[in-house]
Amino acid sequence: MTFIKITEQPSLYNDLEKKPIFEILAEINQEDQKVALAVQKTLSELEKLVTGIVERMKRGGRLFYIGAGTSGRLGVLDASEIPPTYGMPDTYVIGLIAGGDSALRNPVEAAEDNYDQAWEELLEYKINQNDTLVGIAASGTTPYVIGALRKAREKGILTGAISCNPGSPVAAEAEIKIEPVVGPEYVTGSTRMKSGTAQKLVLNMITTATMIKLGRVKGNKMVNMQLTNQKLVDRGTRMIVDELGLSYEQAKNLLLLHGNVKTAIEIYKNQQK
Template sequence: MTFIKITEQSSLYDNLEKKPVLEILTEINQEDQKVALAVQKTIPEIEKLVTGIVERMKRGGRLFYLGAGTSGRLGVLDASEIPPTYGMPNTYVIGLIAGGDTALRNPVEAAEDDQDKAWQELSAYHIGKNDTVVGIAASGTTPYVIGALRHAREKGLLTAAISCNPDSPVADEAEIKIEPIVGPEYVTGSTRMKSGTAQKLVLNMISTAVMIKLGRVKGNRMVNMQLTNQKLVDRGTRMIVEELGLPYDQAKNLLLLHGSVKNAVESFR
């Protein structure tokens, strides 16, 4: 089957510089509305991945995200939000980006072209069969991601690829293929737009569902969130007030004593 880069196809709109601002914004919004529907079609594959991750993490496994450029930044972002949101140590969900932390703010020349680099980086974590590797690549052609998925799959790890082109080289290397096909970008080839939004939605779904199934949510509340600022302390206190019927100040003291809503409620009971 011939591989077609839909993400690189010409925009459905032209002469963008001649349009009034309102028209530009309206057209971008029209295109963005296609993203959630494209992601919806991938839910069976996401379900398969989440189920596999949860099984492995219950045995002590970890989740690794890999990507370059925007895709890499989105993976690092999702991983970095797990500890404050769900109180999990930062050793359970790990984001790696081609070019390292420097690439989070600045492009690193040719970093994504090294097919062996990501596997070397993964190997430093003593990666094993309970771990899961998710490669993120809008185009589906990033060598950094392709090499890591190939090695990981050969070693018997669960692998998945998130790409916005069908039947991509990245997807060929992965056991689970998540392909939200969002169509050409508003600015031709600018995959930080719809493709990036689709990847962010998929990553939200993966990590949120995994954390729920690992017991990091109760009811619909982030009962394990880190108390890193006054807003979160207040939110946690109100959860305890609602759950236990305590006065606000008593609930706050209980929360600060035990460090999380979950521990505070369990201790009180």
């Protein structure tokens, strides 16, 4: 069967340059509304993936993201937000992008076409069967991602693939396939748009659900967040006020003493027994 890239199909809209700005914005917004519905159809597979990630992380495993271009940048972004948001060391969720860190800002020619590169990079991290590898590729054809997924699966490592084309070569290499099919892009082939938005939603869901199940959230609050600025100190202080009924100053002193909301609350409660 011939693999058809829906992400490369012609836009549903023509003569974009002739349209008024408001019409362009309204049409982009109209297309964006399809994204969440496409992601909704992947929830069962997402559940399987998150369940596998949580099981492995409880044994000390890690989550690796690999991708090229926009897909790679989104993986690195999601990974980079885990330490400040959930207080996890940066060794638990790791994003790799074809071409290395310089590719975060500038395109690196042909980096995504290197079939062996991602696996070589993963070996430097001593990837093993406690880990999970998620390949991200809007097109579903990126050699950098395909090569690593194939090697990882051969080694018994849990693999997932996120692609916006159904039945893609990338998905064929993964145990769990996440395929939010968002349709043609507003600007033909510009997968940083709907496809990128779908990938961002999926990545948010994966790590948020994982962190919740690992106990990094209490109620609905980020009780393990890093206190890296005044906004976050204030947020943490108000969490302690709500939980313990202390004054703002008492709560702030407690927070700064213990370094995060969860520890501050636990120690205070133990001291009151």
